[in-house]
Amino acid sequence: MLPRWATIGLLLLLLGLAGYAAWTGWHAVAGTEIGFHGVVALLLGAFFTLGITGLLVWLMRFSQRRGFDQ
Structure with missing residues:
Protein backbone atom coordinates (compact mmCIF):
# COMPACT_ATOMS: atom_id res chain seq x y z
CA MET A 1 0.00 0.00 0.00
CA LEU A 2 1.24 3.48 -0.84
CA PRO A 3 2.12 5.91 1.92
CA ARG A 4 -0.42 8.65 2.52
CA TRP A 5 1.78 11.39 1.00
CA ALA A 6 2.26 9.35 -2.18
CA THR A 7 -1.48 8.78 -2.52
CA ILE A 8 -2.23 12.47 -2.03
CA GLY A 9 0.51 13.40 -4.48
CA LEU A 10 -0.82 10.99 -7.09
CA LEU A 11 -4.36 12.31 -6.70
CA LEU A 12 -3.16 15.90 -7.01
CA ILE A 52 -19.35 16.51 -0.69
CA THR A 53 -17.50 13.49 -2.09
CA GLY A 54 -14.91 13.71 0.67
CA LEU A 55 -17.62 14.06 3.31
CA LEU A 56 -19.48 11.01 2.04
CA VAL A 57 -16.30 8.91 1.97
CA TRP A 58 -15.48 10.05 5.51
CA LEU A 59 -18.99 9.14 6.69
CA MET A 60 -18.69 5.72 5.06
CA ARG A 61 -15.39 5.02 6.80
CA PHE A 62 -16.67 6.40 10.12
CA SER A 63 -19.72 4.18 9.93
CA GLN A 64 -17.62 1.14 9.09
CA ARG A 65 -15.14 1.72 11.93
CA ARG A 66 -17.89 2.26 14.52
CA GLY A 67 -19.71 -0.90 13.46
CA PHE A 68 -22.90 0.81 12.30
CA ASP A 69 -22.89 -1.29 9.12
CA GLN A 70 -23.19 -4.59 10.95
Whole structure:
Protein backbone atom coordinates (compact mmCIF):
# COMPACT_ATOMS: atom_id res chain seq x y z
CA MET A 1 0.00 0.00 0.00
CA LEU A 2 1.24 3.48 -0.84
CA PRO A 3 2.12 5.91 1.92
CA ARG A 4 -0.42 8.65 2.52
CA TRP A 5 1.78 11.39 1.00
CA ALA A 6 2.26 9.35 -2.18
CA THR A 7 -1.48 8.78 -2.52
CA ILE A 8 -2.23 12.47 -2.03
CA GLY A 9 0.51 13.40 -4.48
CA LEU A 10 -0.82 10.99 -7.09
CA LEU A 11 -4.36 12.31 -6.70
CA LEU A 12 -3.16 15.90 -7.01
CA LEU A 13 -1.20 14.96 -10.13
CA LEU A 14 -4.29 13.36 -11.66
CA LEU A 15 -6.35 16.43 -10.75
CA GLY A 16 -3.78 18.66 -12.41
CA LEU A 17 -3.74 16.51 -15.55
CA ALA A 18 -7.53 16.59 -15.71
CA GLY A 19 -7.48 20.37 -15.32
CA TYR A 20 -4.87 20.69 -18.05
CA ALA A 21 -6.90 18.46 -20.37
CA ALA A 22 -10.05 20.51 -19.69
CA TRP A 23 -8.18 23.79 -20.25
CA THR A 24 -6.62 22.54 -23.49
CA GLY A 25 -9.90 21.13 -24.74
CA TRP A 26 -11.73 24.35 -23.94
CA HIS A 27 -9.24 26.47 -25.87
CA ALA A 28 -9.12 24.04 -28.78
CA VAL A 29 -12.69 24.96 -29.69
CA ALA A 30 -12.57 28.11 -31.80
CA GLY A 31 -14.65 31.12 -30.86
CA THR A 32 -15.63 30.10 -27.35
CA GLU A 33 -15.00 32.17 -24.27
CA ILE A 34 -15.80 31.77 -20.63
CA GLY A 35 -16.37 34.88 -18.58
CA PHE A 36 -15.42 35.64 -15.02
CA HIS A 37 -18.76 34.43 -13.66
CA GLY A 38 -18.41 31.17 -15.59
CA VAL A 39 -14.98 30.55 -14.09
CA VAL A 40 -16.30 31.28 -10.60
CA ALA A 41 -19.26 28.94 -11.13
CA LEU A 42 -16.97 26.21 -12.46
CA LEU A 43 -14.54 26.49 -9.54
CA LEU A 44 -17.32 26.59 -6.94
CA GLY A 45 -19.01 23.59 -8.51
CA ALA A 46 -15.77 21.61 -8.54
CA PHE A 47 -14.94 22.63 -4.96
CA PHE A 48 -18.34 21.67 -3.55
CA THR A 49 -18.45 18.43 -5.54
CA LEU A 50 -15.08 17.38 -4.15
CA GLY A 51 -16.11 18.50 -0.67
CA ILE A 52 -19.35 16.51 -0.69
CA THR A 53 -17.50 13.49 -2.09
CA GLY A 54 -14.91 13.71 0.67
CA LEU A 55 -17.62 14.06 3.31
CA LEU A 56 -19.48 11.01 2.04
CA VAL A 57 -16.30 8.91 1.97
CA TRP A 58 -15.48 10.05 5.51
CA LEU A 59 -18.99 9.14 6.69
CA MET A 60 -18.69 5.72 5.06
CA ARG A 61 -15.39 5.02 6.80
CA PHE A 62 -16.67 6.40 10.12
CA SER A 63 -19.72 4.18 9.93
CA GLN A 64 -17.62 1.14 9.09
CA ARG A 65 -15.14 1.72 11.93
CA ARG A 66 -17.89 2.26 14.52
CA GLY A 67 -19.71 -0.90 13.46
CA PHE A 68 -22.90 0.81 12.30
CA ASP A 69 -22.89 -1.29 9.12
CA GLN A 70 -23.19 -4.59 10.95
